[in-house]
Amino acid sequence: MTLDRATAAPPLPVRTGSAFNPMVLDRPMLLPVLDTNALLAHACWLVKNGYQHDKVTALAGTGRSTPYIAAHVPGEIDKHLPRLADDYQVAERHVRRLLEAQIFPALRVVDLEIRDHLSPRTRRILHTDPEMPKWYQGDPDDAPTMALAEFLGPCVIVTEDSVFSRFEFAVIEWIPVVQSLLRMANIEANEADALVVIDVALQLFGACVHRLLVLARRHPLPAAAAAAGLLAWCYRSGYLTRDNWRQRLARVGEVMMPLLEQAGAAMTERQTLRDSLVVVEPPAYPTREQLAARYLARCGQPLTPGELRDALTRRASAAATWTSCW
Secondary structure, three states, rough: OOOOOOOOOOOOOOOOOOOOOOHHHHOOOOEEOHHHHHHHHHHHHHHHHOOOHHHHHHHHHOOOOOOOOOOOOOOOHHHHHHHHHHHOOOOHHHHHHHHHHHHHHHHHHOOOOOOHOOOHHHHHHHOOOOOOOOHOOOEEEEEHHHHHHHOOOEEEEOOHHHHHEEEEEEOOHHHHHHHHHHHHHHHHHHHHHHHHHHHHHHHHHHHHHHHHHHHHHHHHHHHHHHHHHHHHHHHOOOOOOHHHHHHHHHHHHHHHHEEEEHHHHHHHHHHHHHHHHHOOOOOOOOOOHHHHHHHHHHHHHOHHHHHHHHHHHHHHHHHHHHHHHH
């Protein structure tokens, strides 16, 4: 494992809070899996530069890109922190305090079983042969991070360790990767909020219409008189003329056009960011344990076994319906 110096990068504008319901979007979230080197380099850089622009907590704050680490990472941090703090010329106690008070609470730690390290891609990381060129050498120390990325996939490995880039599982420059993840998560969180607001508005509108229909059935004569009076007033005021409707629809179009253009630009940007990332995809035939873990990693809240079962059943039914439509 190598620990490299992080480089400064301009901060991106981020949300101040999580999406109302991050799971409302049907597209799978990309979860970042952080390696020891990137995490330590980021913490030391924060201490050296005034504790500003914490990308790890910003990722967690979107609700669409919660950062994860493998269970071995805290132990590696204790091992490598003194050397890296000295390299950055910052106090070790300040870095440790930042990690414990701010960064670690934003992370989720997963301890995998031994069998979860036996997938084909993780085996490539485990493979070492002194007689082979370095380009084909793995690093067993990084196998838990690779296994976690496969277990929770689709994921993006955030690292500066060359072993992942050698096998084309990640890119070394992790800061642009985090910035792309953060921007994409912000766009998706905004989309999720928009869907929630539209859904609430439609529900309120439907509830109001339903209430009016109930009142009309209970009191048909007053309802008919009120409807006739309203239509007469609209007719005298000119609201029912063709020109009036044409003008109002044109105004609605003028208001909606910028919003539609912004939505289209956001979708294009999100796809461009997605295509720029090296994604560790999940296996084609996941186990039930993997399906449950992936859902829990993304839903953002604790679930009972019954709630988790119902959620997975709904997702399986929706996926089957989508497949049959195509």
